Amino acid sequence: MVRVALPVSQSMVYMYRPDAVRALYSRELRERLPWYYSVMNNERPAKFMIARSLEAPLNPYEESDVEELWRVHDRLMAEFESLWHEVFHGGEKVEDSGGWSYLDVKIALARRMLDKCYLCEWNCGAERSRGRIGICRVGKECIVYSYFHHMGEEAPLVPSGTIFYGGCPFRCVFCQNWEISQKKDSDYIEVSPRELALIQESLRLTGSRNINHVGGDPTPHIPAIVESMKYLKVNVPQIWNSDMHLTIPAMKLIRDLIDLWLPDFKFGNDKCGRRLSLVKDYYRVTTRNLLIAYGHGDMIIRHLVLPGHIGCCTRPVVRWIARNTPKVALNLMDQYHPDFLVPKMPDKYREIARPLKRREFEEALRIAESEGFTTMIEDLLFTG
Ligand code: SF4
Numbered sequence: 381m382v383r384v385a386l387p388v389s390q391s392m393v394y395m396y397r398p399d400a401v402r403a404l405y406s407r408e409l410r411e412r413l414p415w416y417y418s419v420m421n422n423e424r425p426a427k428f429m430i431a432r433s434l435e436a437p438l439n440p441y442e443e444s445d446v447e448e449l450w451r452v453h454d455r456l457m458a459e460f461e462s463l464w465h466e467v468f469h470g471g472e473k474v475e476d477s478g479g480w481s482y483l484d485v486k487i488a489l490a491r492r493m494l495d496k497c498y499l500c501e502w503n504c505g506a507e508r509s510r511g512r513i514g515i516c517r518v519g520k521e522c523i524v525y526s527y528f529h530h531m532g533e534e535a536p537l538v539p540s541g542t543i544f545y546g547g548c549p550f551r552c553v554f555c556q557n558w559e560i561s562q563k564k565d566s567d568y569i570e571v572s573p574r575e576l577a578l579i580q581e582s583l584r585l586t587g588s589r590n591i592n593h594v595g596g597d598p599t600p601h602i603p604a605i606v607e608s609m610k611y612l613k614v615n616v617p618q619i620w621n622s623d624m625h626l627t628i629p630a631m632k633l634i635r636d637l638i639d640l641w642l643p644d645f646k647f648g649n650d651k652c653g654r655r656l657s658l659v660k661d662y663y664r665v666t667t668r669n670l671l672i673a674y675g676h677g678d679m680i681i682r683h684l685v686l687p688g689h690i691g692c693c694t695r696p697v698v699r700w701i702a703r704n705t706p707k708v709a710l711n712l713m714d715q716y717h718p719d720f721l722v723p724k725m726p727d728k729y730r731e732i733a734r735p736l737k738r739r740e741f742e743e744a745l746r747i748a749e750s751e752g753f754t755t756m757i758e759d760l761l762f763t764g
Pocket of ligand 1: 497499504600
């Protein structure tokens, strides 16, 4: 049965997650995640609203030349940048454009991308607009398994209006959401962009601090997610909770719509990515996309510490973050447990066929500290 949102009150949050209440009033966290907090508190419009206010010079739905649409998009991208900074620093008010907007251009492009899908780096070319299914197991429709106020996310996000989409471009052998990412059972609903907007409104109006797009992975659902923002009538920060295996065009589509990035940075090299998530080019694509996102919204990078992968994954991941995206918050996660294929093939995945040891997590924390992550606020690590 699809799990849906019931209202959540401040007293419930206080009872289950007192750290989330503290985070709401934390001056330090607010200074570290300034854009997210200003949208969450309704002091600034979310980026999708700014994109909606920026007028486009043509009707993008009637433009048949996709190259021309991208040229228009990229010109508006530059205009968006300065408008966003004005809104951020000056508190500029924005209103929906009277005609076609930057968001409409994005919607038109996202729809075209489904003709021969190239949303993620599989670049598999599935003709999804004609109903074909891609490697991610997603076709034409947007599939939602559940949506609810998530009480288990990072303190500044809770309660988080989380939407679990079906399918995923990754095949993580230890996936904890494999029922929705790796197989398509019957417990889902197909939603239109308007219905997706209504889901988001219901989450925000019943207590969520944000909308958290996750899965599986939200990447195959970009067309519906982007279009839902055209109909969304409430101001709410948009969170991208993903493995970040998007193509550059897909990154360009969402870069100016996401207020807080919540990427998983799993592996410190391609070999582990290939063996444990069955993706190619893991490290280059992930780091490239983190650099595209960095500075365009706040960011909390998650790294799940895997048993036996401290040297090959945790150390290079943390080092890369400290050197390339030092202003992000880092969440080192210790909750790994064997799931999905790992318990079925313990010999093949020997090193991860057990929970993480305490001393391994302590070593991960020491690595983070040695790379400059010396400030901890509500379990999030920051440099300086
Ligand atoms: S999102 Fe799915 S259909 Fe699109 S390129 Fe990736 S695997 Fe293929």
